Amino acid sequence: MPSTPPAQPGQSFAEIDTPALLLDLDAFERNLVAMAAFSEAHGIRLRPHAKTHKSPEIALRQIAHGAVGQCCQKVSEAEILVAGGVGDVLVTNEIASPAKLDRLAILARSAKIGLCVDHADGVREAAAAAARHDVVLDVMVEIDVGGRRCGVAPGEGAVRLAEAIARSNTLRFAGLQAYHGAAQHMRSIDERSEAIERAGLAARNTAERLAQAGLECPVISGAGTGTYELEAQSGIWNELQCGSYIFMDADYARNRQADGSPFRSFEHALFILAGVMSKPVPDRAIVDAGHKTASVDSGMPVPFQREGAIYTKPSDEHGVLTGDPVALPHRGDRVLLIPGHCDPTVNLHDWYVCVRGLHGPDAHVEAVWPVAARGALT
Amino acid sequence: MPSTPPAQPGQSFAEIDTPALLLDLDAFERNLVAMAAFSEAHGIRLRPHAKTHKSPEIALRQIAHGAVGQCCQKVSEAEILVAGGVGDVLVTNEIASPAKLDRLAILARSAKIGLCVDHADGVREAAAAAARHDVVLDVMVEIDVGGRRCGVAPGEGAVRLAEAIARSNTLRFAGLQAYHGAAQHMRSIDERSEAIERAGLAARNTAERLAQAGLECPVISGAGTGTYELEAQSGIWNELQCGSYIFMDADYARNRQADGSPFRSFEHALFILAGVMSKPVPDRAIVDAGHKTASVDSGMPVPFQREGAIYTKPSDEHGVLTGDPVALPHRGDRVLLIPGHCDPTVNLHDWYVCVRGLHGPDAHVEAVWPVAARGALT
Numbered sequence: 001m002p003s004t005p006p007a008q009p010g011q012s013f014a015e016i017d018t019p020a021l022l023l024d025l026d027a028f029e030r031n032l033v034a035m036a037a038f039s040e041a042h043g044i045r046l047r048p049h050a051k052t053h054k055s056p057e058i059a060l061r062q063i064a065h066g067a068v069g070q071c072c073q074k075v076s077e078a079e080i081l082v083a084g085g086v087g088d089v090l091v092t093n094e095i096a097s098p099a100k101l102d103r104l105a106i107l108a109r110s111a112k113i114g115l116c117v118d119h120a121d122g123v124r125e126a127a128a129a130a131a132r133h134d135v136v137l138d139v140m141v142e143i144d145v146g147g148r149r150c151g152v153a154p155g156e157g158a159v160r161l162a163e164a165i166a167r168s169n170t171l172r173f174a175g176l177q178a179y180h181g182a183a184q185h186m187r188s189i190d191e192r193s194e195a196i197e198r199a200g201l202a203a204r205n206t207a208e209r210l211a212q213a214g215l216e217c218p219v220i221s222g223a224g225t226g227t228y229e230l231e232a233q234s235g236i237w238n239e240l241q242c243g244s245y246i247f248m249d250a251d252y253a254r255n256r257q258a259d260g261s262p263f264r265s266f267e268h269a270l271f272i273l274a275g276v277m278s279k280p281v282p283d284r285a286i287v288d289a290g291h292k293t294a295s296v297d298s299g300m301p302v303p304f305q306r307e308g309a310i311y312t313k314p315s316d317e318h319g320v321l322t323g324d325p326v327a328l329p330h331r332g333d334r335v336l337l338i339p340g341h342c343d344p345t346v347n348l349h350d351w352y353v354c355v356r357g358l359h360g361p362d363a364h365v366e367a368v369w370p371v372a373a374r375g376a377l378t
Numbered sequence: 379m380p381s382t383p384p385a386q387p388g389q390s391f392a393e394i395d396t397p398a399l400l401l402d403l404d405a406f407e408r409n410l411v412a413m414a415a416f417s418e419a420h421g422i423r424l425r426p427h428a429k430t431h432k433s434p435e436i437a438l439r440q441i442a443h444g445a446v447g448q449c450c451q452k453v454s455e456a457e458i459l460v461a462g463g464v465g466d467v468l469v470t471n472e473i474a475s476p477a478k479l480d481r482l483a484i485l486a487r488s489a490k491i492g493l494c495v496d497h498a499d500g501v502r503e504a505a506a507a508a509a510r511h512d513v514v515l516d517v518m519v520e521i522d523v524g525g526r527r528c529g530v531a532p533g534e535g536a537v538r539l540a541e542a543i544a545r546s547n548t549l550r551f552a553g554l555q556a557y558h559g560a561a562q563h564m565r566s567i568d569e570r571s572e573a574i575e576r577a578g579l580a581a582r583n584t585a586e587r588l589a590q591a592g593l594e595c596p597v598i599s600g601a602g603t604g605t606y607e608l609e610a611q612s613g614i615w616n617e618l619q620c621g622s623y624i625f626m627d628a629d630y631a632r633n634r635q636a637d638g639s640p641f642r643s644f645e646h647a648l649f650i651l652a653g654v655m656s657k658p659v660p661d662r663a664i665v666d667a668g669h670k671t672a673s674v675d676s677g678m679p680v681p682f683q684r685e686g687a688i689y690t691k692p693s694d695e696h697g698v699l700t701g702d703p704v705a706l707p708h709r710g711d712r713v714l715l716i717p718g719h720c721d722p723t724v725n726l727h728d729w730y731v732c733v734r735g736l737h738g739p740d741a742h743v744e745a746v747w748p749v750a751a752r753g754a755l756t
Binding site: 004006017018019020051073074076093094095096097099100118119121144148149150151152153181275276277278279280284286288289291292293295296297313314315316317318320331332341343344347348349350374375377378 | 429475675698721722725728
């Protein structure tokens, strides 16, 4: 297995092998501080999503900045986070597998562990797994607030699931999972506002029905980097699950604020460093970063500070830079690309090459962090 | 790092954890035999592309069936293939990095190693690296036969590069790399035929000019799974570089033959086994396989033998099955998905779960192979 990182701490920027996943430590740290300040100013808990970074190194820094714990999507991610020192992990996902639930229950011996349900069988199976391993699991009821993915309909169905959870000796009803994934990448603030307003009404209505049924709903959790200000201002949610804010990918940069200006709360902190392996004609430079280096599910990577150059036509291990010949690099040059979508791009790499002073003359590698939960699919 | 495979040899199909990358050994072996028979019948060398499988286990099986060696795209892939016992590797790509060329030259101490060039600096740098490590490298001149990616223009430019290679004491001119990547997924046989006919004229013209310059061109290499029959019938190419034929993904299955019928030379042998984690409404089942499990750059994964069900709206760790409610699985069920594009999908996984009798009642795990060169990007 390829275990050699593309760089070592202390090396200069020029010594980094390509392609590499680069973390601009300065921008990353400013993003950490900015979201921590927002969360504190709004009196709202922050539980960042580890599916973005897959790294206990980053999780522990978020927690040091005030985050209450981490979210993740898979049991194997939770295992790696707990092994890396994270003490509070919520799997923001349904688990329909007794074998996986066993692993999650074992994890609950050494950390506070939660999961989501949207079906009575999920409650029953989680309770049985917790009983087998003599632990208590936190269980959130996921309601579909508009994303049309997982989640029970808001209202009575959610109350019945919460009641089933509350009746179990081995489960604790931890609240509502109310995440609107589809709203995150709506481009205009009007679209996002409308989606989150509807989601908030659904969550509040469900919480009121829970209260009528005598069930306390300690947490309403949700929000992503595209909408977190709306959830925070709603007075309904009390926990944010943003993940991408630490990196800011090209797709989130396409979101627009009320005045039509770009969404600029956070800085681009994650890059692909690519090398130019060929420049057969003046208007085409070929880089060593294709589908196996940068995901394209949310659009192409974007060349950084190279106006007029366009990344296009990726194949497995090639990308084509085209556009204005003056903007194109030469054979042997290196270029920075902003990933189209950070989460699946990170998942293609084994290492973060953490660079200090990335855009200055003394850029150097300060650390190399493993993407510890890369490929943690189960 | 996640090192636990989703299954163990001897387990039944039902015991495989999800999501998992499944190799149908029976179909895979038939594909191996079919391409070996084609290659033998046409008297043409087969050098399959390891960027598809990234596995010495598979490479050695291809070689046992008559393949002359392997292609790959990256130096780190070549390192893993050689470490796994492959004795002849061609990097079908340009390398514009002295550090990478050093690694490749070191590899040439224990295996026959080739690379491509499309620039005089590439010749000079490869010669210097080979000299530093006291080895001889095979060098192919890549010509652009229509793919508009890397490659020098056919004709005089290629001859000049070949002459520079031939003048070097540490390089051997190994032939022409003439691969038309863009032709592989042209849907109609007419489009593919026209593209490969033009590519063949360019390759033949260049070979004739090489002969006029007194240079023997031992190999003209190229072709992929979408066009290999055309190159084999041309009388111009004498080496095929097909990779995907062993797996057959959903995108190649969309190619059409002369009579308009699907392209059916090979069987689907690679699958994603996904679990249904949620079925909130009758026409929507959510599986645990999203962008981090199956690439979507060449279209969505396709549910296998589940007519009426459509995989759609993938997010990082979720996929939505929708369509005819009768065709949809239930919570806790497992479904087979045909990957949209096999190469980048394989690169998301650490393990092949190799199943014998996949579609029968006695389906069981015969072996688990590491995707040894997964993430080999440099």
